[in-house]
Amino acid sequence: MFKAIFTNSFGILFSRVLGFLRDLMTASALGANIYSDIFFIAFKLPNLFRRIFAEGAFTQVFIPAYAKSKHRAVFLAHIFIIFISIIVILSLLVTILPNIATQVMAFGFSDEIVELASPFVAINFWYLPFIFAVTFLGSILQYKRHFATTAFSTALLNISLILALLLSKDKTQCEIVYYLSFGVVAGGAMQLAVHIIAIQKLGLLKLVYGGFRYLKIKSKKIAIETDKFKKQFFPAMWGNSTSQVSAFLDTWLASFLSAGSISYLYYSNRIFQLPLALFAIATSIALFPSIARYIKNQDEEKAMAYLKKAFWFLAFLLTVSTIGGYILANEIVWGLFERGAFTEADTQKTMVVLQMYMIGLLPFGLQKLFLLWLYAKEQQLIAAKIATISLGSNIIFSLLFIVPFGASGLALAGTLGGFVGFFLTIRAFGAKNFFDILHSKKSIYLIVGSILFTILLLIFKDFITRLLS
Template structure:
């Protein structure tokens, strides 16, 4: 007789790899976008200005899309007796709030720009402020996308969200190609408007899939009964609110670390922000491809299993995914650390992006890679905290990790420059992992460590390192 649990687990792996395939497709287009950006804009004042303008909405996009909203919304949605009404209430509250914030950013764009890049002089702030205002409206669009993706994830449909980010990259690639012969100022304005165009395309494809899955009834039904049953969801709203704000902090450590890097790098020489951006893009690829994909696909089932008090089944799923991530992230770390200069040169060194830019970006990438494994594994362990409604505890852990990052950044920025900021971020990732494991419980961690999959994961890491050294030797003529 077939084991239904085994079949369910393979379905979960199918969701992981579907999500990974979507993320990989998006990141391939993203690298094409970055390649064109590096070639057309290079690493200079105008590229720094655009990356600052895009940094704030992109920060919130990653926080929303990669956990905070879904990990707060999903457990409450699952247990709510009036799911449609609860969903409609959350949609309205967030939409009005974010629109109001976007309008304020538009009105006070120079002040917001100065806060994001405090090291910019007045002329640079004036040039960047309109771009900050334009780009920020992407956040309104991406919230709607994230809300719809949460409903699709409840139905365990992940492909649309995974592949949809490709549309943003296609829009930005189109802008770069159409305006490649224009002055840099015109190019960054075209890029900014293309960000909004990409957000609209993502929203449209999610609306189409929601209708295809019949989920529009959840939203429309919720609006129809919202006034009548508003009091019935008060406890659901409170439960969501208690979970959401800690979840924002708990999910944002890597993103806030990158944001702090940009903030501090504005004090460094021109191009430093761009080096951090290009290196962080490479760092985020395996993190999103493996860790984010795994946590996104695993979270609905972990939430349901823990709600049903099926802890052993949840632990079994976690154990297998843990060693899968150790192997994949460990192998990716070896390859990226050994071949950092070769990877950056292959992807970016052309046009306005020179050999010196390659060397600077590679040194930053090598420091970021130190934190790949801990940031990825911390995502996995944090699932248990969020699924158990322990968001506040996750937030405290993230705050401690972020504090370590800020302290180390201040210590490292003078002697090590931009690579020091990346190293501070990576070391804070190890603090995040240690504290997350301790919160979930060391017995669970040691049980996970005792697995037949451990040897396979370690062997894969060693083979990856050997292959990377072999490639490096061939490239430089040592073999």
């Protein structure tokens, strides 16, 4: 289990380091203004779907269904054709009607800014077909317990964007956004290419090819399986995407605030996503195939043992990340972004937003772990109900906090919505099962260690600040 977790974590870390380099260069080139807001809006929707697909919903429904299928090759071909057809049609519609898509994503933008942003929205959206194909092939690789390709491939997107920024040096800010947008699509193409190579090297290309070859002949034999998959997918997609939809909602509402607000949310969320992806998402991806197999074989005791190990692994790492991220928020934002067009005022505003996000790191991360249990037991509908209530809470808090607190209020609203989702997930998982996990000496170690770590950081905070300066 831990080997797979470390493979995912190292791949994600490598990608996120490049991602921070990309963000550093983007902040320096664009700062926090209308052009940076336009690019982040343009990239938001395909990136939202990437997170929904790549970090949970599709994989968590596909792997159990694929494992149970009696005609796996035909099943995977059928599912791929359905999804890729819908996504390509959607991408064509966005290309034809980019203004409408832009207005949906940033309702607060003026007509002039919508007109300016629309071409970038159309270009960026073509990342989505590539990333779905990547997720589809990645799910097959995960079933075969091959995680490295998917874990490391995200770095290719960041490399593509870094190259775009280097090539656009000394260009106008509008031209830089064009370079970045085409870099997004090129990054998706490169990610797909390495997954095809991995599929070929593992000898799975014949399986994929055979599925398409015999699809028409054997499609009736998988009718029941595909119907069940469709019924489970949409609740799973909704149930697994609360944090992504919340982030999208933040961006939508932030379009009504002053210029730069979308960028403050983006930069701080990128920092927040590092420990979430590095620890929680990496652990979930690595753990899910094993949990699903044990529950399928009615061996819940072994599945629970795996879950307990992962829980304490995450609890310690996420707690340390939360404390460090909150106390050192100013130093982190300053060290990463304050240069070029990104000013000291931008650092202060981004810091507060980051602190509001960091409060919710522990519940968001641990919820992903317990959601695995619900998905493995095919309780996608329960997960969807939890997501709906959590999102509803987020909307209420956002409307309450946006006027007095601005962008930081939106971040706090998302965090509070995350707490609601976590408590509801624990209730669905079983409060008794949860407290059985907590009934351990590790709980005492976690509490005492957290207090000591907080004290040490507060004592040495000024020293760390001077060191970074």
